Amino acid sequence: MTGLADIADVGRDPRRGGYSRHGFDRSELELRAWFTEEAQRRGLDVTVDRNGNLWAWWGTPGPDAVVTGSHLDSVPGGGAFDGPLGVVASLRAVDVLRAKGFVPRRPFAVVVFVEEEGGRFGVACLGSRLLTGAIAPEAAARLTDQDGVSFGEAALAAGVDPLRFGRDEEALRHIGVFVELHVEQGRGLTVPVGLASSILAHGRWRFTFSGEGNHAGATLMTDRRDPMVPASQVVLAARRAATDGARATVGRLVPNPGGTNVIPSSVDLWLDARAADDARTRAVVERISQAAKDAAEEEGCAVRITEESYGDTVHFSPSLRDEIAGVLGDVPVLPTGAGHDAGILAAHRPTAMLFVRNPTGVSHAPEEFASDEDCAAGVVALAATLERLAG
Known part of the structure; x- marks a missing residue:
């Protein structure tokens, strides 16, 4: 899939196989630069919030926005799809909508959250936890990797001031709804695209x-x-x-x-x-x-x-899920055992998740997979969802 192929050589792990891309390390910084370039090439305006999350705005930023996106980091030796598929699909969905002549009536953004996997600093979904106030900024800044480098030190080296870490009321006001596309991380999906009901x-x-x-x-x-x-x-x-x-x-x-x-x-x-x-x-x-x-x-x-x-258990917005199901038709709805930034945001804003089929049923390992055809179906489904929500 175009986009994933462009970053296929970034962060390869020769010892474990797969990819090791972690918050604010060299590979993740390279991917952040790639995302910024791709977004700007599409005319999107890229900003960095106080916690290091990237926002690419289609039009003028504002409250009650339709937001989509995912993350670019991985677990140690992870697969190629967990995280990056959602980011690439979001950019590709913008392309699909632009080709149709669509112009969003609501503010619209693609977001990339930092350190979703917790592969470097031990706590998952750090970017969304900080944004929502689910973790104390001082505690987040003190987290260390295996080399003794703190999250605060790594952020500062990447140009993000750890003294500004914390609940971001402005960013929260911007989010009207959040939709995250993700590769399915089990064997629960037998068709190309599905919807999430809950997280364990x-x-x-x-x-x-x-x-x-x-x-x-x-x-x-x-x-x-x-x-x-x-x-x-x-x-x-x-x-x-x-x-x-x-x-x-x-x-x-x-x-x-x-x-x-x-x-x-x-x-x-x-x-x-x-x-x-x-x-x-x-x-x-x-x-x-x-x-x-x-x-x-x-x-x-x-x-x-x-x-x-x-x-705790996350139940995604039933009304948002039903609205998306009305757009996509009779797609399966299934729970997931995997955590996501969408799960953190669900306590604060209506959120939903789209899944793309993974025929191996393997995730957090190099064997994770989604076919080009299923990825393309995911892009079409995401574009249709965003068109409904932002149109």
Whole structure:
């Protein structure tokens, strides 16, 4: 698909495969420059809000705008479509509407949110969370990547002043409705385009196990307080606790100091947990947390559990969804287990999501896929939606 092909070489990850593009890193900055150039080539006026999100305006900015867009960053080793497809489709939809001679009657913008995946600084949807006030600006600025660079430092290096981070009333007033197009991230869609109904409640928790660092060869097994032992139990506890449609994943585990012949002194791991509603999600985390505490006590270690981010179940605007369905016809409506900027904005403005079929059912991995024909169908559907909302 034109647009995606233009950025296909940006941020390739030779070790993991796929792409590693993270908030304010070199690859994401290159993509931000690409978006700015593409938007300006279409006559759109590009601005940067106080939290680093990019806005490309078709006409004069104003309140009650029709806004579409997505993000350009990825998880480590992610696929080519998660995020960029929504941005490219938004620009292509502008082309489709312009070719028809359409002129929006409402203010109209394409937005690119920063650090949606949380792949660098650990908290997902940072740009939309800051915009809506869902995270304290000081807390966001203090978040650090694996090299110790803070989100505030990275933003400042990219020309965004972290002292201006925070809830953006002007940007919120601009959003009348928000529609995000995204590749579907499961096997729920069997036709080219669908609509989202809801997002599972989900969050991220950090487990820090502390024990005693020591020599791997000189320390008897009976003398050890090895934090890797209870940490490993959390991986198994997550699998056992995720029942009845819940999901629990340990995708990152970091021992300190990390030597092959060293018993670690501490181990950090991160749990991602999701379920249909708040109560079930919290219950899953509680079961895993209790297993972590029991395992730590048995090994003579301590554990600290920190909630790093959380979002309750999101139900997208039924009236907006029905209006879009009236435009698109009999398209399927399905829930998703994946979080999105649209889910953050849903607490403040009417939001909707369009999905494009992913025949592999794989996402957050190089095998993520959408055909050119289905991507084109997504562009047509998005253009028709925007024409209805802005016309």
